[in-house]
Amino acid sequence: MNPKLKVAVIYNEAFPELYSYKADLKDSKLNFVPYFEVDNTTPMDEYEDLVSRLNEEGFNAYSLNIVDNFKLLIDNLEHEKPDVIFNFVEIFKSDAKLEMNIAGIYEILGIPYTGASPMGLANCQSKVLTKRILSSQGIKTAKFVLFKKISGSYKHKLKYPLIVKPAYEDASVGIENASVVKGSSALKERIDHVITQYKQPALVEEYIEGRELNVAVIGDDDPEVLPISEIDFSRMPEHLANIVSYQAKWDPLHEAYHKTIPICPADLQNDIREKVEKAALTAFKLMGARDYSRIDIRLTPDNEVYVLEVNPNPDLTEGAGFMRSTETAGYTYNQTLVKILSYALARKSKIER
Numbered sequence: 001m002n003p004k005l006k007v008a009v010i011y012n013e014a015f016p017e018l019y020s021y022k023a024d025l026k027d028s029k030l031n032f033v034p035y036f037e038v039d040n041t042t043p044m045d046e047y048e049d050l051v052s053r054l055n056e057e058g059f060n061a062y063s064l065n066i067v068d069n070f071k072l073l074i075d076n077l078e079h080e081k082p083d084v085i086f087n088f089v090e091i092f093k094s095d096a097k098l099e100m101n102i103a104g105i106y107e108i109l110g111i112p113y114t115g116a117s118p119m120g121l122a123n124c125q126s127k128v129l130t131k132r133i134l135s136s137q138g139i140k141t142a143k144f145v146l147f148k149k150i151s152g153s154y155k156h157k158l159k160y161p162l163i164v165k166p167a168y169e170d171a172s173v174g175i176e177n178a179s180v181v182k183g184s185s186a187l188k189e190r191i192d193h194v195i196t197q198y199k200q201p202a203l204v205e206e207y208i209e210g211r212e213l214n215v216a217v218i219g220d221d222d223p224e225v226l227p228i229s230e231i232d233f234s235r236m237p238e239h240l241a242n243i244v245s246y247q248a249k250w251d252p253l254h255e256a257y258h259k260t261i262p263i264c265p266a267d268l269q270n271d272i273r274e275k276v277e278k279a280a281l282t283a284f285k286l287m288g289a290r291d292y293s294r295i296d297i298r299l300t301p302d303n304e305v306y307v308l309e310v311n312p313n314p315d316l317t318e319g320a321g322f323m324r325s326t327e328t329a330g331y332t333y334n335q336t337l338v339k340i341l342s343y344a345l346a347r348k349s350k351i352e353r
Helices: 016-020 043-056 070-080 096-109 118-125 127-136 184-198 246-250 255-259 270-286 321-328 333-352
Strands: 006-011 060-065 084-087 144-147 162-166 202-206 211-219 229-232 261-263 291-299 305-312
Touching: 006 043, 006 070, 016 043, 043 060, 043 333, 060 070, 070 096, 084 096, 084 333, 096 118, 118 127, 118 305, 127 144, 127 270, 127 305, 162 184, 184 202, 211 270, 211 321, 211 333, 229 321, 246 255, 270 291, 270 305, 291 321, 291 333, 321 333
Parallel strands: 006 060, 006 084
Antiparallel strands: 144 202, 162 202, 211 229, 211 291, 229 261, 291 305
16 A cells, blocks of 8 residues: 555444443443443444554555535545545434535545445445345345335234334334334334434335344455354343344443344354355345445254345444454454555546546
């Protein structure tokens, strides 16, 4: 890598002051035994660490929080003139659907950037579109119905239990224990909640019982599947559904956070592992993911593979999620960051040729 390359690490935390709250397991009256320790590192801390790592590798990196300020973004890019952008913007003006527009700005300005293109981000943003694209090529997804407006009742032909999700969110936003419903009354309550709270349609799917696998894929022209990670639900109490809810991902004071234990590599027979890898790689390519992605999969007791979601530009926190698989594959954190940057820079070289 050219040591003079300038890297802009761009993200959007509109209310950074909210992270002043610190969770403390010792002072909290929990009715369960915590499995993990609490890490009060903020996203801003993580981005600054990432900048430091890139500088260790010979880049000239800096961070920019655009704080929902479009002019700040444009002014910075025009002044700093970065050679490449590490794109971490996932939301703008509280609207996840605008994620693709920020990547579109990089395209217009001709600055190479990491991760999925605007089209890839748009494809994956819509859970319904994702399901339709995957199903068209023989990839199994749960049967579903979409409800756009609040109604007195919701007719469907799906089999209970069902799971209700906002149609256009990611990072498990809107997915809670109450999202899994077993009857019409609970279904109506949850659909009404999603439409009212998130101002978007409610996606209702048949709940797929089975093992939850996270499949990390890295690369662009020739992507590779990394060691598969599994979420172990064996410690989950009966009153909580076997799902990776918002609380399981982000709330260290919630029991689900401590009862969804990642295992990497997952214990899979070779033929099943190959089946899962093939589905994940196919989904990665079909949806227009790029550079790095995580495909969430359910493996039924009969070893049927169902794709739940394709997550472009997943969290790169060290030791978690995507990075857990890269570490198992033998890559250091720094090596993974450099690999991801190299794909963006390679695209720029192709255009220039």
